[in-house]
Amino acid sequence: MTHIASAVRRFFQFDFLKWFYPGMHIKRWLALTIIGVAMMTFGLSYIVREAYLTGFTLPDFMYYVTAQFIPRYIRGVAFMMTAMGLIVFSIWKLNDSLISVLVPNRTRTESLVNTIYTQRFLSRGPKIVAIGGGTGLATLLRGLKEYTRNLTAIVTVADDGGSSGVLRRELGVLPPGDVRNCIAALADAEPLVTRLFQYRFSEGSGLAGHSFGNLFIVAMSGVVGSFEDAIRQTSRVLAVRGQIIPSTLANVTLCARTEDMRTIEGESQIGPSTTNGDGPPDRISEIYLLPDNAPAHPEAVRAILEADLILLGPGSLYTSVLPNLLVEGIRRSVIASSAPKAYICNVATQYGETDGFNVAAHLLTLEEKLGK
Secondary structure: OHHHHHHHHHHHOOOHHHHHOOOOOOHHHHHHHHHHHHHHHHHHHHHHHHHHHOOOOOOOOHHHHOOOOOOHHHHHHHHHHHHHHHHHHHHHHHHHHHHHHHOOOOOOOOOHHHHHHHHHHHHOOOOEEEEEOHHHHHHHHHHHOOOOOOEEEEEOOOOOOHHHHHHHHHHOOOOOHHHHHHHHHHEOOOHHHHHHHHOEOOOOOOOOOOEHHHHHHHHHHHHHOOHHHHHHHHHHHOOEOOEEEEOEOOOOEEEEEEOOOOEEEOHHHHHHHOOEOOEOOOOEEEEEEEOOOOOEOHHHHHHHHHOOEEEEOOOOHHHHHHHHHOOHHHHHHHHHOOOOEEEOOOOOOOOOOOOOOOHHHHHHHHHHHHOO
């Protein structure tokens, strides 16, 4: 009885009616299958009828197989109900067989129809472009991927600190850190693989401070020949929902000028260098890129112009969000896009960057770059 109850419970978890939901692309092919089976049945019935009329005699056991000792209308109903039961049972077992191969890491209660429905639902989601960098953008993407697959993360490449900075200086590659965070956030792969991608070595000559994901992306760049192809192939390996695009492929340096006319070079130096002992930090009056004519990534421009919604932030205003808008092609595309634009402000100020800022001050800084 336990096995029967379990089977009944699993059957109701099968969500059979979801196969017929709009947008599943199942009904038309199911209808065509039914028409094909019906035509084959009609053809077989004509053959049997012709054989019967010409005097063909069936073996004696067919009398019992075809249940001729039961009235015809009862036989018809019984055969139809049996056929329906076999069809439902076969679809149920086919679901288990397919999902065990296509999605081997599913939960025990997950069905093929739910998997297909989720993918169809996500593929019809809005086209959302998120512009930023750091952990703030990754956190946003982790939530957005539950509502749409049409996600584009446009990531700054001005990072020059930590593992990314070391790889950038020693190997001449673009900084992979922010890209790695976005890939891990959008990945549909086994959670253990995502944790591995974010693993950071704590010791070892030459390895301390590096994350496995950074090394993986850099190694992939060497294998496929370019940083953008490395992002694309890594995203494919980890089954990323959406796409991650650097705002530019140029080797840029983020610079800032404070109100006391000090110049700071390097994204990692901007926050610490504005501090002034125990006194208040120097305010940033200007931020810019070197070189100042870095070309925007064409795919990033295309994604912005085709977007249904453009999101800026969350993340460090001066070192994560604004560096993308300092790329002229990105800035112009955001201004030209007819999509609604929203800024997701941090809940707290960042020491050395936005001390004393309220939400209006954040927006005013953005408007200086984008206009109202």
